[in-house]
Amino acid sequence: MPPVNRTNKPLRFKERSSKPMIFPLQPDNISSAYTKSKRRRVNGKSVIILIILIIAAILCAYMALYKNALAIMVNGETVGCIKDMKTTEDELNALILAKLKESAGNNLEITDTITLKPVNSLFRNVSKNTEQVISDVCSTVKYKQEATTILVEGKEMAIVSNVESAREVLQTILDKYVCPAGTSEPQFAVKINTGTTFVDSDEVSSVDEAVALLNTTKTVEREHTVVKDESFGGIASMAGMTESELLAANPSITNETKTNLQIGQKIKTISTVPTLAIRTFKVTTQTQEIPYQTVTQENNSQPSSYSRVRQEGKNGKKEVTTKTPFINGEQAGDPVTSENIIEKPVNKIVEIGTYVPRSTSSSTEDDDSSSESDE
Secondary structure: OOOOOOOOOOOOOOOOOOOOOOOOOHHHHHHHHHHHHHHHHHHHHHHHHHHHHHHHHHHHHHHHHOOOEEEEEEOOEEEEEEOOOOOOHHHHHHHHHHHHHHHHOOOEEEOOOEEEEEEOOOOOOEEOOHHHHHHHHHHHOOEEEEEEEEEEOOEEEEEEOOHHHHHHHHHHHHHHOOOOOOOEEEEEOOOEEEEEEEEEHHHOOOHHHHHHHHOOEEEEEEEEEOOOOOOHHHHHHHOOOOHHHHHHHOOOOOOOOOOOOOOOOEEEEEEEEEOOOEEEEEEEEEEEEEOOOEEEEEEEEEEOOOEEEEEOOEOEEEEEEEEEEEEOOEEOOOOEEEEEEEEOOEOEEEEEEEEOOOOHHHHHHHHHHHHHHHO
């Protein structure tokens, strides 16, 4: 604070003395110079550190902003990153489309948006294997593909990738079908066609999934009429039931009476049948003889009393096949018979005489008539 004047007298300051001071100021001067030098050194280090920090910040910013990789994005979400900076979006979409066609095997159209975004690889998992990243994208992306529909009586029942898959589905169902006892040659008894459609990839079923969709079953109760030579066990087998199950379905029949079935007796059967009606055939084959025929040959040089067997006859053989159709184990339609000739019959050939000699009376009458005409 400035000095306070309490005497109201003017303040006077002493003039600087020209006499040397008893205690020189050299030590103070030395300390001040040292301090200034130290400050200069500290300030120099600070500047160097600041410069280093600035350079480091610039390098970090450069590294953070430098784009040295490409992020593959599906609908704005990053799926993977690749180092190949030369790849274009058109090339990438073409590669993914080709990869999807390899697995789908059909024409298809990608519905998701696939884009490329230049990014810095510093804090990203960048793959050197572009094929692997493309495979990851293929498993993520959604697309519509040309597919084959399986139509049952005009109704769409399943969608598979192609016609070959549809055939495999139908054949698998027939292969798994257990034919009723005594029948064979399963085939579908309903009209099944295929069509073409474009659907999302997740709507296409695999072969196993389509088989599960089509190979459903239902329970059917029927009334069976006993015919000649039928047994209780045979009826149960034909219905796909055990004897115990058939007894449970028919309380009026016991273990003792099941062996004495009467022709025309009604028995209730319960069968599990496929929803898709399947036709089978009960095939019976018999070998039958083909009778030979007798053929006559005339010989005008032998009298009518002449007869001779020139070739013995021999019966032939034929195989007669009867196919009775069944649908889901129940007869449906009349039997169809076909024949296959195993051995042709050999005709019996008989030679007979046809010569008739002229009689003597006829010759005399001819002579008399000729004499009268001469006269």
